[in-house]
Amino acid sequence: MIIAPSLLAADFGRLAKETERVDRSGADWLHLDIMDGHFVPNISFGPAVVRTLRPLTKLFFDVHLMCSKPEILLEPFAKAGAAQMNIHVELGEHVMPLIWRIKSLGKQVGLAINPPTSIVMVQPFLAKIDSLLIMTVNPGFGGQSFIYETLPKIQQAQAWRREKNLRYHIGVDGGIDFKTARECAHSGADSFISGTTLFEQRNLGAAVRKMRKAVESGQADALSSQAFEPKLNAPGRADGAKAGKSALHEAS
Ligand code: DX5
Ligand code: ZN
Numbered sequence: 001m002i003i004a005p006s007l008l009a010a011d012f013g014r015l016a017k018e019t020e021r022v023d024r025s026g027a028d029w030l031h032l033d034i035m036d037g038h039f040v041p042n043i044s045f046g047p048a049v050v051r052t053l054r055p056l057t058k059l060f061f062d063v064h065l066m067c068s069k070p071e072i073l074l075e076p077f078a079k080a081g082a083a084q085m086n087i088h089v090e091l092g093e094h095v096m097p098l099i100w101r102i103k104s105l106g107k108q109v110g111l112a113i114n115p116p117t118s119i120v121m122v123q124p125f126l127a128k129i130d131s132l133l134i135m136t137v138n139p140g141f142g143g144q145s146f147i148y149e150t151l152p153k154i155q156q157a158q159a160w161r162r163e164k165n166l167r168y169h170i171g172v173d174g175g176i177d178f179k180t181a182r183e184c185a186h187s188g189a190d191s192f193i194s195g196t197t198l199f200e201q202r203n204l205g206a207a208v209r210k211m212r213k214a215v216e217s218g219q220a221d222a223l224s225s226q227a228f229e230p231k232l233n234a235p236g237r238a239d240g241a242k243a244g245k246s247a248l249h250e251a252s
Contacts, residue, residue, distance in 0.1 A: 002191035004029035009195030040140035054081030086110030137174030146175030158188030185218025
């Protein structure tokens with residue numbers, strides 16, 4: 001499980017102190033949202049800020065590029081200290097070359113998908129990526145409400161991961177609080193990007209621990225519901241409500 005506070009929700013007047021706060025919190029990654037004012041209607045910060053924060057912590061820097069032309073930013077962010085760079089599947093024909101460019105820079109590859117975009121769009125890239133970042137709000141701003149219609153995408157991503165025996169992380173980003181983290185964990189997410197909910201707590205370490213507990217509850221819910229799920233393809237269970245012979249008879 002990965003808990004990744006998003007620096008977008010930090011106090012921008014004290015980014016160094018906020019980064020040190022995340023470092024002490026027990027979080028796994030620091031999520032860095034890069035917005036270009038074109039791909040999304042907002043602007044955040046660039047490689048110079050990431051370079052300044054890099055010496056303050058050993059945390060894994062997860063850079064989320066909400067940018068129309070990430071190709072001009074990959075090398076600067078790689079040099080500034082990114083460990084992983086997420087590009088958006090909405091960039092279409094540019095996605096595969098961008099993935100190879102990130103790999104050639106020696107960094108991990110993340111692929112992000114916006115709420116209105118069909119999950120089938122990521123399918124051709126799944127074997128090449130380290131993380132799939134399922135946007136659970138329309139990107140551009142922190143503090144938005146979670147979009148529940150994205151939950152089936154998480155389930156599909158998990159089904160593909162299992163079927164194809166792949167290992168990519170399934171991340172969720174936007175509106176992640178203790179309740180939605182639990183629900184996303186239930187659907188199969190394993191990486192939780194959270195800005196507003198985590199940073200608004202005075203004790204960030206306690207908030208990170210509380211989010212881990214919420215995720216564990218969601219994972220436990222998923223295990224127990226699997227145990228009670230009818231095996232749809234098993235003989236004699238053609239209908240979950242009818243077991244054994246009668247169902248077999250009805251099917252024949
Ligand atoms: C949204 C960003 C998110 C954002 C999440 O455009 O990609 O990473 O910081 O913030 P909250 O948790 O406030 O929705
Ligand atoms: Zn993000």
